[in-house]
Amino acid sequence: MFSLLQEAATTAVETTEGAIVIDDATAHGADAAAHGVEGAGYATEAAGLPQLDITTFGNQIFWLVVTLVVLYLVLSRVALPRIASVLSDRQGAITGDLMAAEEFKLKAREAEAAYDKALADARAQAQTIVAQNRAQIQAQLDEAIAKADAEIAARTAESETRIRAVRASADVSARDVAQDVTAELVRTFGGQADDATVGAALDGRMKGAVQ
């Protein structure tokens, strides 16, 4: 790059000299002189770095300033406020959405708590109902058992009295049968059986047997 610049500089000097020569040579007529100026202009343009051609600076600077002013005005008046508003809108939307999400989360949590509470309530209620039913059933059962017990006891007592009556009657009839049998036996063997003696003997025997 640097050597390129150097060469450019040397060529520039040469060409400028050439231009001057042309200028000198054609300094006669007005027509020719104009041509010479044009030629000189072309020579400077073609020589060296175009960047260092000062004759174009005014033009470049003028159009640059125009461009910058226009660009600045359009950007600062139209583009920047628009982009800024879009960015703040987006920020707002994001913040709003996040807040809404937080709210929904809170609501969901509340709903969950309410659900849990309802569940617990229902469970507790179910338990009380079960306990109530159990107690009621127990009471009914107890009552039935007591009733049955009483009935059983009454029946048992009744049976016992009946058994006792039967036994007593059995004792009496057994003694009667035994007296009759004894008296008959005594009579058969030719003895004299009076009821009192037989009865006493029987009583004596039966004391041990019956009972």
Added chain:
Amino acid sequence: MATEATGGGLEFHPMDQFVVSPLFGNGPVAWYTPTNVTLWLALTALASIALLVLGTRGRAIVPNRAQSVAEMAYGLVHKMIEDIAGKEGLRYFPYILTLFMFVVFANLLGLVPMAFTVTSHIAITGVLALAVFFGVTIIGFAKNGAHFLDLFWVRSAPLAVRPVLAVIEVISYFVRPLSLSIRLAGNMIAGHAVIKVFAGFAAIAAVAPIAIVAVVGMYAFEVLVAIVQAYVFTILTCVYLKDALHPSH
């Protein structure tokens, strides 16, 4: 011509692409003449406006491609100013974004074949750099008054060294517009001239493949350079603005 090698029909005119010529006719270039510079300046402005104004036409919450790029450019410059110069620097955001958009589009449009690269001209980059230089100096004095001169008086250094440092600081301060403008124009001139030289070699059949590959490679590299140089120009503007807003070291 700059380098003329006429042997074997091989001709290099790497600097012809930078010649300023009138758009209409062949007359002299007066200050008002519409030239190729005018055309490409206008195209640069139109491209910037197309991206930032037409691209954001939808004002969509969920942006399309053009709007994304526009927002990215906006965000890039906005964040750059905020990070480097602080919140106060954002007052000058519109101008700095104008600068960035102008330089980046001028550089990129310059890479279009047959295009004219306005940022390869020292007159253009010089005006941009001087505008930054004077703007920053005026802001510095307006905001800080005489305290702006603290920029040159390094209080953190030992007293004996300070005058020397002050001289260095003053020189470096005044070199700023020069380095800013020559860095940008130099990068553009060099890249375009090198591409042109390689393109000239493509006329020789033997080396044509290498030359074409080199042109493609250089072109890709120049695209990178175009964006990086625009970024550098902008970031240095932000650094100078920071110096103007907070001159004490």
